[in-house]
Amino acid sequence: MIDRLTLHNFKAFQHAEIPLGPLTLLTGLNSSGKSSVLQSLALLRQSHESGDLAVSALLPEARRAGLRTSVANQGFLLNGELVGLGTGEDVLHEDFTEDDEKPPIGLAVDEGPYHYGWTAEYEPEQNLLPLLDADLPDTSEGGRERPAGPEAVTPAFFTAPFQYLHADRISPAEFYPRDHQVAVGRGFLGVRGEHTVNFLRHHRDSTVPAGPLRHPKAVSDLLIDQTAAWMGDLCPGVDIRAEAIKGTDAVSLSYGFQGTLGATRRRRPSNVGFGLTYVLPVVVACLSARPGALILLENPEAHLHPQGQTQMAMLAASAAAQGAQVVMETHSDHVINGVRLAVKQQRLAPGQAVFHYFRGDGAGVDFVSPQIDADGMLDQWPSGFFDELENTLEQLIG
Numbered sequence: 001m002i003d004r005l006t007l008h009n010f011k012a013f014q015h016a017e018i019p020l021g022p023l024t025l026l027t028g029l030n031s032s033g034k035s036s037v038l039q040s041l042a043l044l045r046q047s048h049e050s051g052d053l054a055v056s057a058l059l060p061e062a063r064r065a066g067l068r069t070s071v072a073n074q075g076f077l078l079n080g081e082l083v084g085l086g087t088g089e090d091v092l093h094e095d096f097t098e099d100d101e102k103p104p105i106g107l108a109v110d111e112g113p114y115h116y117g118w119t120a121e122y123e124p125e126q127n128l129l130p131l132l133d134a135d136l137p138d139t140s141e142g143g144r145e146r147p148a149g150p151e152a153v154t155p156a157f158f159t160a161p162f163q164y165l166h167a168d169r170i171s172p173a174e175f176y177p178r179d180h181q182v183a184v185g186r187g188f189l190g191v192r193g194e195h196t197v198n199f200l201r202h203h204r205d206s207t208v209p210a211g212p213l214r215h216p217k218a219v220s221d222l223l224i225d226q227t228a229a230w231m232g233d234l235c236p237g238v239d240i241r242a243e244a245i246k247g248t249d250a251v252s253l254s255y256g257f258q259g260t261l262g263a264t265r266r267r268r269p270s271n272v273g274f275g276l277t278y279v280l281p282v283v284v285a286c287l288s289a290r291p292g293a294l295i296l297l298e299n300p301e302a303h304l305h306p307q308g309q310t311q312m313a314m315l316a317a318s319a320a321a322q323g324a325q326v327v328m329e330t331h332s333d334h335v336i337n338g339v340r341l342a343v344k345q346q347r348l349a350p351g352q353a354v355f356h357y358f359r360g361d362g363a364g365v366d367f368v369s370p371q372i373d374a375d376g377m378l379d380q381w382p383s384g385f386f387d388e389l390e391n392t393l394e395q396l397i398g
């Protein structure tokens with residue numbers, strides 16, 4: 001699990017060290033840096049997946065040579081499958097853009113006792129920022145014990161199951177892509193959830209392990225039935241079907257609703273409403289998460305009614321309780337309260353839920369981190385932190 005993320009000269013952050021827990025909620029005003037936190041993790045993962053951060057190969061020579069010059073073809077890959085951040089100019093914290101020196105851009109993660117850091121050179125026009133230096137666990141004699149080999153200097157989250165769902169996800173459609181390599185080979189749902197239906201079709205019979213993730217009212221432990229049961233909590237009475245379409249590279253999705261005569265009527269997603277299709281990738285990401293997985297969710301509450309938002313938070317809390325690490329950006333009181341309830345109901349330990357409230361003050365970003373107790377109570381409510389209901393009520397009643 002990633003315990004801490006460090007951002008240096010990255011977008012809105014001049015320097016921030018952000019503790020992460022099994023379930024981390026990133027909250028705050030618009031444009032306060034929440035998505036940038038998710039993007040930095042996605043950027044590292046994307047750079048590693050494309051081979052641009054093959055630091056284990058680079059490290060020994062770099063160290064020996066005391067390298068501070070850029071390393072060919074190694075660095076932060078700004079535009080890729082997970083994020084498209086533009087060029088160095090877009091990414092460098094803007095306080096530096098006027099300077100003619102080349103300020104470094106740094107990202108680091110701590111996983112337990114291990115610290116992994118990467119520093120890249122600022123290149124305004126480039127979308128691969130060359131790596132200057134890597135600060136990785138020392139595996140040489142006297143360093144911390146870690147097995148030798150390429151994995152010795154690779155963070156677990158580079159190779160662990162991973163999902164990242166953007167705020168802008170798939171809309172209801174008749175057909176979805178059937179890409180075996182992405183959905184089945186890599187188990188990736190796509191940043192817009194576009195591979196979810198195919199993933200669900202392929203993995204329909206895998207079981208959801210016992211624990212809070214397993215819905216008690218589902219007809220079975222199979223992923224398809226568990227998904228239907230959780231979806232039914234978000235939208236009562238629904239069931240889902242994901243099928244391959246013969247002779248095509250597409251899969252179809254349909255929803256069933258219990259009719260008044262007891263028969264289930266099947267409906268196309270486009271006739272069912274946005275919310276259901278929009279949340280399906282979130283539900284499948286949480287239900288299919290296994291211990292060690294990292295799940296990044298941007299505004300998972302989008303298009304859900306308040307009760308559904310609370311349930312969705314319960315689901316995310318359950319995934320975290322069963323060993324996945326979930327980091328989500330949210331604007332929803334109901335999501336916050338759903339997590340508080342999950343703690344109170346002992347689905348999740350208080351220490352497993354981390355809340356951050358980001359505040360941009362024009363010059364940069366800072367954040368405060370209310371702590372939750374076993375009753376689901378928060379120790380502080382900074383101004384602007386989910387106080388709008390009270391503020392409005394005060395004016396209405398006053």
Ligand SMILES: Nc1ncnc2c1ncn2[C@@H]1O[C@H](COP(=O)(O)OP(=O)(O)O)[C@@H](O)[C@H]1O
Binds near residue numbers: 012033
């Ligand atoms: N290179 C940069 N330097 C400084 N600030 C930046 C830079 N790039 C983006 N920002 C700022 O970051 C904020 C956007 O952050 P984002 O993570 O998308 O916010 P949120 O998800 O909280 O709405 C905006 O305030 C924007 O001005």
Ligand SMILES: [Mg+2]
Binds near residue numbers: 034
């Ligand atoms: Mg955002």
